[in-house]
Amino acid sequence: MNEGYRSMWQNLGLDLVAHDALLGVLGKYYQDIFLAQKTRPAGMKYFDFVMSEVHGLRIKELLDEKNAGRKIVGAYCVFVPEEIVLAGNATLVGLCAGADFAVEEVEKLLPRNTCALIKSTFGFKLGKVCPYLEACDMIVGENTCDGKKKAYELLKDLVENLYVMDLPQVKSVIGKSLLKAEYHRFKSAVEQLTGVSITSESLKTAIRTVNVKRTAIHRLSYLRKADPSPISGLDALLTNQVFFYDNPARFADSVNKICDELEKRIADKKGVFPEKTPRILVSGCPQAVPNWKLPFVVETSGAVIVGEESCVGERGTRNLTDDSGKTVEEMMDAIVDRYDKVDCAIFTPNPERLEHIQEMVAAYKADGVIHYGLQFCQPYIMESIPVEKALKGKNIPTLCIETDYSMEDMGQLKTRVEAFIEQLR
Amino acid sequence: MNEGYRSMWQNLGLDLVAHDALLGVLGKYYQDIFLAQKTRPAGMKYFDFVMSEVHGLRIKELLDEKNAGRKIVGAYCVFVPEEIVLAGNATLVGLCAGADFAVEEVEKLLPRNTCALIKSTFGFKLGKVCPYLEACDMIVGENTCDGKKKAYELLKDLVENLYVMDLPQVKSVIGKSLLKAEYHRFKSAVEQLTGVSITSESLKTAIRTVNVKRTAIHRLSYLRKADPSPISGLDALLTNQVFFYDNPARFADSVNKICDELEKRIADKKGVFPEKTPRILVSGCPQAVPNWKLPFVVETSGAVIVGEESCVGERGTRNLTDDSGKTVEEMMDAIVDRYDKVDCAIFTPNPERLEHIQEMVAAYKADGVIHYGLQFCQPYIMESIPVEKALKGKNIPTLCIETDYSMEDMGQLKTRVEAFIEQLR
Numbered sequence: 001m002n003e004g005y006r007s008m009w010q011n012l013g014l015d016l017v018a019h020d021a022l023l024g025v026l027g028k029y030y031q032d033i034f035l036a037q038k039t040r041p042a043g044m045k046y047f048d049f050v051m052s053e054v055h056g057l058r059i060k061e062l063l064d065e066k067n068a069g070r071k072i073v074g075a076y077c078v079f080v081p082e083e084i085v086l087a088g089n090a091t092l093v094g095l096c097a098g099a100d101f102a103v104e105e106v107e108k109l110l111p112r113n114t115c116a117l118i119k120s121t122f123g124f125k126l127g128k129v130c131p132y133l134e135a136c137d138m139i140v141g142e143n144t145c146d147g148k149k150k151a152y153e154l155l156k157d158l159v160e161n162l163y164v165m166d167l168p169q170v171k172s173v174i175g176k177s178l179l180k181a182e183y184h185r186f187k188s189a190v191e192q193l194t195g196v197s198i199t200s201e202s203l204k205t206a207i208r209t210v211n212v213k214r215t216a217i218h219r220l221s222y223l224r225k226a227d228p229s230p231i232s233g234l235d236a237l238l239t240n241q242v243f244f245y246d247n248p249a250r251f252a253d254s255v256n257k258i259c260d261e262l263e264k265r266i267a268d269k270k271g272v273f274p275e276k277t278p279r280i281l282v283s284g285c286p287q288a289v290p291n292w293k294l295p296f297v298v299e300t301s302g303a304v305i306v307g308e309e310s311c312v313g314e315r316g317t318r319n320l321t322d323d324s325g326k327t328v329e330e331m332m333d334a335i336v337d338r339y340d341k342v343d344c345a346i347f348t349p350n351p352e353r354l355e356h357i358q359e360m361v362a363a364y365k366a367d368g369v370i371h372y373g374l375q376f377c378q379p380y381i382m383e384s385i386p387v388e389k390a391l392k393g394k395n396i397p398t399l400c401i402e403t404d405y406s407m408e409d410m411g412q413l414k415t416r417v418e419a420f421i422e423q424l425r
Numbered sequence: 426m427n428e429g430y431r432s433m434w435q436n437l438g439l440d441l442v443a444h445d446a447l448l449g450v451l452g453k454y455y456q457d458i459f460l461a462q463k464t465r466p467a468g469m470k471y472f473d474f475v476m477s478e479v480h481g482l483r484i485k486e487l488l489d490e491k492n493a494g495r496k497i498v499g500a501y502c503v504f505v506p507e508e509i510v511l512a513g514n515a516t517l518v519g520l521c522a523g524a525d526f527a528v529e530e531v532e533k534l535l536p537r538n539t540c541a542l543i544k545s546t547f548g549f550k551l552g553k554v555c556p557y558l559e560a561c562d563m564i565v566g567e568n569t570c571d572g573k574k575k576a577y578e579l580l581k582d583l584v585e586n587l588y589v590m591d592l593p594q595v596k597s598v599i600g601k602s603l604l605k606a607e608y609h610r611f612k613s614a615v616e617q618l619t620g621v622s623i624t625s626e627s628l629k630t631a632i633r634t635v636n637v638k639r640t641a642i643h644r645l646s647y648l649r650k651a652d653p654s655p656i657s658g659l660d661a662l663l664t665n666q667v668f669f670y671d672n673p674a675r676f677a678d679s680v681n682k683i684c685d686e687l688e689k690r691i692a693d694k695k696g697v698f699p700e701k702t703p704r705i706l707v708s709g710c711p712q713a714v715p716n717w718k719l720p721f722v723v724e725t726s727g728a729v730i731v732g733e734e735s736c737v738g739e740r741g742t743r744n745l746t747d748d749s750g751k752t753v754e755e756m757m758d759a760i761v762d763r764y765d766k767v768d769c770a771i772f773t774p775n776p777e778r779l780e781h782i783q784e785m786v787a788a789y790k791a792d793g794v795i796h797y798g799l800q801f802c803q804p805y806i807m808e809s810i811p812v813e814k815a816l817k818g819k820n821i822p823t824l825c826i827e828t829d830y831s832m833e834d835m836g837q838l839k840t841r842v843e844a845f846i847e848q849l850r
Contacts, residue, residue: 111806113538143594146571149773150807164773166595169568174606175591181599348574348589378803381536382575 005056015128022129033296039272043258044235059131071194074136078316081335086206087198088190093132094244098288100405102127115377116404118151125158138193143167144346145379180336203331207323213248216255217317223262224306228271230262233305234295240312241289273304278424283309283357284372285380297414303421306364309357345379367424368397375404430481437559444554458721464697468683469660484556496619499561503741506760511631512623513615518557519669523713525830527552540802541829543576550583568592569771570804605761628756632748638673641680642742648687649731653696655687658730659720665737666714698729703849708734708782709797710805722839728846731789734782770804792849793822800829
C-alpha cells in the first residue's frame with residue numbers, strides 16, 4: 001500500500017498500527033492463496049490490483065466522490081437495493097465482515113456463541129481498521145437473522161449513522177407488502193441523505209447499471225460450466241466479492257474482459273485444473289473478503305469449485321431487476337419483485353433454495369456439494385440438515401462443514417474435504 | 426399415576442416404557458424439589474394434585490372434551506391468543522418443552538447448537554412421551570426466533586396438524602398490521618377446525634375467561650411483594666406453569682384460594698423464608714415444566730425468588746385484554762393491542778423489556794436480578810449483555826446465567842448463585 005494513504009486513514013480515524021498489521025497479514029495471505037495459483041486468467045490482474053488497493057485507491061475514490069458532494073452508503077446484506085442507492089446519487093459499498101479482529105473487545109458486547117460474520121462486523125469497528133465503514137454517510141443494517149437484528153441494536157451505539165431496514169420472515173402477500181413499505185422508506189431515507197429526489201430516469205439508469213454488473217457475473221458463471229474449468233473457484237469468488245466494492249461499470253467491464261479470455265480458453269480446451277477434476281458446488285453462508293479458507297482448502301485438495309449458492313454468489317446476483325417500468329412506482333415494484341425472490345434461509349419455509357441448489361448442481365455439472373455453514377448461524381445450520389438429506393436422497397454427494405474464521409480447524413477441514421473429494425473420483 | 430390411564434396413553438400412541446420412565450423421574454424430581462419445601466401454603470395441594478395427574482386426569486378431561494366434540498389446540502408460545510381458541514369452542518394447552526428427551530434422535534434433525542427448549546419439543550414428539558401433543562387437533566407454531574421458525578419446518582413432517590403463525594420483528598404500524606392479519610387468519614383456522622363461528626358474545630366471554638385467570642395471577646404476584654415472602658418462587662413458578670395447562674376457571678379459583686391464605690400469612694407476618702431473606706427477580710427465557718433447576722438452586726442457597734420477568738411469568742400474563750368492544754372486529758383489535766405489548770426479545774429494538782425489569786425490581790423490592798438464558802437462545806442471550814450493563818449502571822446487582830436442561834452444571838451453578846446471593850446480604 002501507498003504511504004500517501006496514511007493521512008487519509010488517519011483522517012478517517014483508523015488505528016494505524018492495527019491497520020498496518022491487518023494489511024500486512026492480508027497481503028501475505030493474498031499472496032499465498034491467490035498469487036500462488038497457476039494459469040490464472042490475465043484479466044485477474046485487475047482484481048489483484050483492486051485487492052492491493054482495497055483500502056487505498058478505492059477509499060480515495062470514495063472520498064473524492066464525497067468531496068464532490070456524493071454520499072456513501074454501506075451495507076451488510078444483499079437485501080439492501082443498490083438500485084435505490086444509485087438512483088439517489090449515492091454509492092453503495094459492502095462492509096468488512098470476513099476476518100476476526102479485536103475479538104476480546106467484541107466479546108464484551110456480543111456473546112461468544114455469535115457467528116463470525118457478526119463478530120467481524122463489530123471487530124472492524126472496535127478495532128478501527130475498516131476505512132469503508134468510517135467513510136460511510138449511512139450504514140444500513142437489516143432484520144435478517146436474530147443474531148444480526150439484535151447486534152444492530154448494539155452497533156447503533158458504536159456508529160453515528162445506522163439505519164435499520166425491517167424484512168419479512170415469510171414470502172406472503174403481507175410479507176411482500178412489508179418489503180415494499182421498507183424499500184419505499186429506504187428510498188425516502190436515501191433521498192433525505194443526498195437531497196436528491198429519485199426520478200423515473202435516475203431509477204431506470206440505476207437499475208440498468210446494477211443489471212449490467214449482474215449480467216457480467218452471469219456470463220462468468222456460464223463459462224464456469226465448462227470442463228476443464230477455465231477459472232478457479234477462488235478467482236471466481238473474488239470477483240463475486242469485489243462485486244460489492246467496486247465501481248459498478250468498471251467492475252462489469254473487468255469481468256467481461258476476463259470472460260473474453262475464458263471463452264478463448266474454453267475453445268482451446270484449456271483450464272486451471274485438468275479435465276475431469278472433481279467439481280464442487282459450495283452452498284450456504286456468505287464468504288466475505290478475506291474469508292477464503294474453504295475454497296483454498298478445496299482447490300489445494302484436488303477439486304475445483306464451479307459455483308457458489310451464496311449471498312456472495314448466485315443467491316445475491318442471479319436475478320435481474322425488470323427495467324421496463326415507466327414510473328418510479330412501477331420500477332419500485334420491480335425492485336420489490338426482484339429482491340422478494342432472494343432465497344435466504346431467514347425465510348420460512350424456503351423451498352426455493354433447495355431447488356436452486358439442485359438446478360446449480362445440474363447446470364454446473366457439480367460432482368458434489370459442500371454446505372458451508374458459519375458456526376452459530378442458526379438459519380443456515382438448521383437448513384443444512386434437511387438440505388443434506390434431500391441432496392443425498394437424489395444421490396448428490398454432500399458434505400456439511402461448520403466453521404468460523406479461525407485457522408485452528410484447517411487441518412481437520414482439509415482431512416474432511418480430501419476424504420470427500422476422494423469419494424467423488 | 427393411575428394404572429387405568431395406561432390404555433388411554435396407548436391409544437394416544439405413547440411409548441409406554443419410555444413414558445413410565447419419564448413419569449418415574451418426574452415424580453421423584455417433584456418430591457425432591459416441591460414436596461421437600463417447608464411451610465408451603467395449603468392451597469398448593471391443588472397444584473401438587475394437578476402435577477401428579479398432569480399426564481393422567483388432565484389428559485382424560487381433554488379426551489372427554491374431544492369426545493364431546495370440542496377441539497384441542499396446542500401451542501408453544503404466549504403469542505398464541507387463548508381468547509380466540511376459547512371463543513371458537515376449543516381448548517388451548519401449552520405443550521411440553523421443559524426436559525431433555527430422546528436427545529440422540531433429536532440431534533439427527535436439529536443442530537447440537539440448538540436451545541434446550543426447541544430440542545425438548547422434538548424430544549417429546551420423537552420419544553412419544555407427551556400425551557398433550559398427541560391429543561391435539563391443531564398444533565400452533567409461531568415465527569418468533571430463528572431456531573423455532575426453522576425447527577417448525579421440520580416439525581411439520583413429524584406431526585399431522587401443524588399450523589404456523591407469522592409474527593412481526595418490529596413494533597411498527599406495519600408490524601402491528603401483520604399481527605392483526607395473522608390473528609384474523611388464525612381465527613378463521615380455529616373456526617374451520619371447530620366448525621363454530623366466533624361471535625361477539627363468544628369472544629367477549631373468552632376474553633373475560635382469560636382475563637380472570639390473568640387477574641388471579643396478578644393477585645398472587647401482588648402478594649409476593651410482602652417481606653417475608655408468603656410463597657416460594659418455586660411454588661409461584663409452578664402456578665405460572667400450570668396457567669398453560671389447566672381449565673382456566675378452575676385455575677383462577679385455585680390461585681385465588683392460595684391468595685386468600687397468603688393474605689392471612691402476610692397479616693400474621695408469616696413467610697416461607699425469614700424476613701430480610703435476599704430477594705431475587707428472575708428475568709429471561711421461559712421455564713417450562715419440569716425445568717425447575719434455577720429456582721431450586723436459588724431457593725436452597727438462601728434467597729427467595731419474588732418475580733419472573735419471563736413468558737412463564739409476567740411477560741406472559743401482565744396485560745389484560747380490553748373486553749369492552751361491541752363487535753368481533755373491535756375485540757379482535759383489542760386482542761392485537763394486548764399481544765402487541767408483549768416485550769419478547771425477538772423484537773428489535775425492545776426497550777420495553779428493560780423498563781419492565783426495572784419496574785419489577787422496584788415493585789417486588791428485589792435485591793438483585795438473575796438473568797436466565799438458555800444456551801443458544803440468541804435473542805435473550807444477546808439482550809442479556811445490554812440488560813446486565815444497564816441494570817448494573819443503576820446499581821442493581823445482576824448475574825447472567827447461561828444454561829440448558831442438563832444437571833451437569835448444577836455444582837457450578839450453585840457456586841455462582843451462592844456467591845451472588847452473598848453479595849446481596
